Amino acid sequence: MSILLKNVTLNNQKTDILIKNNYFEKITPDINQPADKVLDCQNLAILPAFYNCHSHAPMSIFRGISDDKNLFDWLNNDIWPREAKLTEDMIYTATKFSILEMIKTGTVFFSDMYFGMSAMIQAVADMGIRSALSCGALDLFDSQKRQNEIKQIRDFFEMPNPNPDLIQKTLSIHAVYSVSKELIRYNVDMAKEHQTYLHIHACETKKEVDDCWRDNGCSPIQYLDMLGALSDKTILAHSVWLDDKDIDILAEKGVWLCTNPSSNYKLNSGVFMLQKLLDKGCKITLGTDGAASNNSLNMMTEMKLCALSAKIQADNPTAGNAQDVFKIATQNGAKAFGLNAGEIAEGKLADCILVDLKNHFLTPNYNLISNMVYSADSSCIDTVICNGQILMQNHFIDGEEDLIDQIQQFSRKMI
Amino acid sequence: MSILLKNVTLNNQKTDILIKNNYFEKITPDINQPADKVLDCQNLAILPAFYNCHSHAPMSIFRGISDDKNLFDWLNNDIWPREAKLTEDMIYTATKFSILEMIKTGTVFFSDMYFGMSAMIQAVADMGIRSALSCGALDLFDSQKRQNEIKQIRDFFEMPNPNPDLIQKTLSIHAVYSVSKELIRYNVDMAKEHQTYLHIHACETKKEVDDCWRDNGCSPIQYLDMLGALSDKTILAHSVWLDDKDIDILAEKGVWLCTNPSSNYKLNSGVFMLQKLLDKGCKITLGTDGAASNNSLNMMTEMKLCALSAKIQADNPTAGNAQDVFKIATQNGAKAFGLNAGEIAEGKLADCILVDLKNHFLTPNYNLISNMVYSADSSCIDTVICNGQILMQNHFIDGEEDLIDQIQQFSRKMI
Numbered sequence: 001m002s003i004l005l006k007n008v009t010l011n012n013q014k015t016d017i018l019i020k021n022n023y024f025e026k027i028t029p030d031i032n033q034p035a036d037k038v039l040d041c042q043n044l045a046i047l048p049a050f051y052n053c054h055s056h057a058p059m060s061i062f063r064g065i066s067d068d069k070n071l072f073d074w075l076n077n078d079i080w081p082r083e084a085k086l087t088e089d090m091i092y093t094a095t096k097f098s099i100l101e102m103i104k105t106g107t108v109f110f111s112d113m114y115f116g117m118s119a120m121i122q123a124v125a126d127m128g129i130r131s132a133l134s135c136g137a138l139d140l141f142d143s144q145k146r147q148n149e150i151k152q153i154r155d156f157f158e159m160p161n162p163n164p165d166l167i168q169k170t171l172s173i174h175a176v177y178s179v180s181k182e183l184i185r186y187n188v189d190m191a192k193e194h195q196t197y198l199h200i201h202a203c204e205t206k207k208e209v210d211d212c213w214r215d216n217g218c219s220p221i222q223y224l225d226m227l228g229a230l231s232d233k234t235i236l237a238h239s240v241w242l243d244d245k246d247i248d249i250l251a252e253k254g255v256w257l258c259t260n261p262s263s264n265y266k267l268n269s270g271v272f273m274l275q276k277l278l279d280k281g282c283k284i285t286l287g288t289d290g291a292a293s294n295n296s297l298n299m300m301t302e303m304k305l306c307a308l309s310a311k312i313q314a315d316n317p318t319a320g321n322a323q324d325v326f327k328i329a330t331q332n333g334a335k336a337f338g339l340n341a342g343e344i345a346e347g348k349l350a351d352c353i354l355v356d357l358k359n360h361f362l363t364p365n366y367n368l369i370s371n372m373v374y375s376a377d378s379s380c381i382d383t384v385i386c387n388g389q390i391l392m393q394n395h396f397i398d399g400e401e402d403l404i405d406q407i408q409q410f411s412r413k414m415i
Numbered sequence: 416m417s418i419l420l421k422n423v424t425l426n427n428q429k430t431d432i433l434i435k436n437n438y439f440e441k442i443t444p445d446i447n448q449p450a451d452k453v454l455d456c457q458n459l460a461i462l463p464a465f466y467n468c469h470s471h472a473p474m475s476i477f478r479g480i481s482d483d484k485n486l487f488d489w490l491n492n493d494i495w496p497r498e499a500k501l502t503e504d505m506i507y508t509a510t511k512f513s514i515l516e517m518i519k520t521g522t523v524f525f526s527d528m529y530f531g532m533s534a535m536i537q538a539v540a541d542m543g544i545r546s547a548l549s550c551g552a553l554d555l556f557d558s559q560k561r562q563n564e565i566k567q568i569r570d571f572f573e574m575p576n577p578n579p580d581l582i583q584k585t586l587s588i589h590a591v592y593s594v595s596k597e598l599i600r601y602n603v604d605m606a607k608e609h610q611t612y613l614h615i616h617a618c619e620t621k622k623e624v625d626d627c628w629r630d631n632g633c634s635p636i637q638y639l640d641m642l643g644a645l646s647d648k649t650i651l652a653h654s655v656w657l658d659d660k661d662i663d664i665l666a667e668k669g670v671w672l673c674t675n676p677s678s679n680y681k682l683n684s685g686v687f688m689l690q691k692l693l694d695k696g697c698k699i700t701l702g703t704d705g706a707a708s709n710n711s712l713n714m715m716t717e718m719k720l721c722a723l724s725a726k727i728q729a730d731n732p733t734a735g736n737a738q739d740v741f742k743i744a745t746q747n748g749a750k751a752f753g754l755n756a757g758e759i760a761e762g763k764l765a766d767c768i769l770v771d772l773k774n775h776f777l778t779p780n781y782n783l784i785s786n787m788v789y790s791a792d793s794s795c796i797d798t799v800i801c802n803g804q805i806l807m808q809n810h811f812i813d814g815e816e817d818l819i820d821q822i823q824q825f826s827r828k829m830i
Contacts, residue, residue: 061779063778063779063781063786063790064779064780064781064782064785064786064789064790065779065781065782067736067737067782067785067789068722068726068732068733068734068735068736068737069732069733070732070733071732074732097775097778100775101775101776104775104794262719262723265723265724265726265727266722266723266726266732266789267726267732268726268727268730268731268732270727271727291790294789294790295785295786295789295790296776296789296790296792298776298792301716301719301792304677304716305720305723307483307681308677308680308681308720309680311483311680311681311682311683312680312683312685312686315683316683317483317484317485317486317489317681317682317683318483318484318485319483320483321482321483322482322483358816358819359819360512360515360516360519360815360819361516361711361713361793363478363512363819363822363823363826364476364478364479364480364822364823364825364826364829365479365823365826366478366479366480366826366829366830367479367480367482370479370482370710371478371479371710374479374482374677374681374709374710374711375478375479375706375709375710375711377711377713377716377792377793377794378776378792378793378794379519379792379793379794400775401773404773404774404775404778407778407779408778408779408780410779411778411779411780411781414779414781415781
């Protein structure tokens with residue numbers, strides 16, 4: 001499959017771009033090679049697509065079912081009882097539905113932590129997006145549960161991968177307050193054995209940090225470090241409550257952090273210290289968390305809140321500037337998961353979005369990156385290309401209506 | 416003009432709605448009266464439209480020209496020198512362009528403070544939206560400037576109003592740090608004389624409050640109260656830095672506050688105390704501020720940030736709930752400006768949006784209000800009706816492309 005983008009705007013210049021064998025093969029004006037598909041991009045600009053580094057995709061089935069509650073009330077009374085009702089079919093369909101929303105909003109990759117892995121892996125393969133999937137390990141310090149979790153993780157790693165080019169099998173640890181040392185160590189060992197990534201909720205709430213000090217005499221970061229869980233293949237979600245020693249450890253080990261501003265605000269978890277962490281040399285990515293606590297999977301909304309929140313948090317309007325935040329949402333997410341992508345350059349994997357320069361949100365066009373971070377919404381995203389394949393063109397995704405109907409039907413069983 | 420909405424969803428029930436003579440005339444299933452236009456609303460829900468209570472519409476021409484800066488650097492070096500270059504033509508076109516974005520995002524009314532009033536009033540009339548326009552009084556304590564401002568305000572009030580059904584002429588005071596007592600009193604008197612509204616930037620930054628105490632021995636709220644500027648026809652924009660005495664005065668006088676969360680975050684002005692003010696009985700509306708400091712005019716983005724920010728500010732995830740915030744963005748805005756609108760009910764002015772229930776952001780549909788506040792974007796808004804006239808149908812607004820081209824051309828003169 002080859003795609004020729006004619007007269008596309010890249011960094012304020014018109015050019016042609018040839019995509020071949022999943023890569024950006026050639027970027028130069030006036031390419032006259034034949035291609036399987038030629039797109040007229042007269043009014044379109046090309047940008048890196050978004051890499052959503054923390055989600056729980058099937059939870060879109062719970063969007064809006066419960067809001068504005070305390071975390072434990074929300075989890076115990078509204079979310080967990082309903083998660084117990086989820087079938088494989090629902091997980092498959094809800095994952096596809098979430099991927100639909102991600103594509104509509106310009107995302108080509110998500111890193112996920114959930115359960116029902118055979119349904120999830122098939123959904124990702126069927127939608128053609130990139131993913132780092134993991135079975136969220138959670139044993140509540142119970143040895144019976146632990147054996148069950150280990151079995152599920154093993155099953156996941158033995159399961160056939162329907163598209164290894166796009167899907168990475170990764171490991172995850174729910175959190176230090178919900179997972180035993182033994183299960184943490186098991187995941188750390190599995191990640192090393194499979195040379196893959198380890199995804200952990202860490203320092204999301206003040207309570208988590210206080211409880212860790214009470215129970216273990218150290219912070220969650222120090223605790224995870226002691227168990228060998230921190231490396232440049234670790235992605236920590238949330239990471240709101242960090243002390244200076246934690247930050248030094250994270251910077252030194254090259255750990256990736258994933259901030260989820262909407263979710264942290266909605267559940268009143270706290271505010272990420274974006275600028276301080278950037279200044280200390282920490283590596284940052286962006287994620288939406290699940291649609292039950294966001295309530296969308298829209299990386300543009302996350303970019304805006306990430307940039308705005310950084311200013312109030314740092315008491316400095318120059319903090320969290322648009323360029324840094326755009327890089328966090330694109331290039332950094334790709335880097336965190338070892339993808340040769342996230343930039344529009346020859347030799348990079350052909351992941352990109354084409355945005356409509358005639359859209360009002362992108363007008364005037366003094367600074368396209370500022371417009372994407374502070375102004376854009378899904379109406380700006382015309383086309384999404386992932387690994388050299390067109391996932392959406394002219395705002396249209398094949399099968400969209402059926403998927404929405406199916407979710408509406410499943411949702412009736414959740415009330 | 417009459418419009419019949421067939422099979423529209425209102426509060427989770429299907430109904431028909433007849434709009435006649437600018438009002439919702441009849442709301443009941445199976446209306447069989449003739450109408451000038453009949454809309455099949457099978458997959459659409461009707462909701463109140465948004466009332467944007469603080470904006471500077473022409474500033475959309477500066478969107479993205481300067482971001483992530485300190486307020487005074489931004490104003491002195493990037494905004495004010497460019498405002499001096501604005502022609503009547505530019506103000507006319509930029510106002511229309513802003514109204515285009517407002518309609519696209521479901522807004523039918525905006526309260527504005529700017530200059531170039533003859534261009535602005537014509538732009539509003541030509542786009543068919545509601546507006547409360549005011550010429551932002553600002554004399555920097557200079558008597559020469561004061562005379563000029565008074566002349567401009569008089570001229571504005573003498574100017575013909577091309578559509579008095581939609582457009583209200585109102586008064587505004589830039590701020591206590593930029594307007595003399597004399598000019599404040601002049602505006603207060605004019606507002607009383609014309610029985611209209613008074614729109615003021617108040618307590619936006621901590622510096623404004625500190626300086627007012629230093630210069631006047633009281634807070635900006637007390638200072639405005641002393642000058643007779645506070646009543647239930649006063650709308651205070653921002654109102655971030657309030658003390659308990661201020662809050663008591665505002666509640667007692669029935670003053671309307673207008674929160675502008677994106678702008679307050681972006682310029683690091685501070686965080687509005689939404690829940691505390693609601694609990695104290697203050698009356699709240701929502702606005703976008705200008706697109707130079709937001710950078711969009713999207714009330715859905717503002718609702719989400721308003722609700723999220725309230726939780727962190729109050730350290731309580733139940734603060735700023737979706738229902739309250741939706742009411743603030745709709746019904747309250749209409750009430751603040753004396754409009755018999757903001758609700759879908761017989762006898763109310765026919766302002767509404769029709770949202771697409773087949774849009775992924777509104778799926779599942781457990782709670783449409785939650786979906787509108789926490790998930791929706793402009794792709795959800797199918798149709799906008801203002802005063803019984805269709806301003807947008809099936810996402811389409813007449814003249815959209817030309818307007819965008821014109822702004823792009825004008826923007827080249829701003830670099």
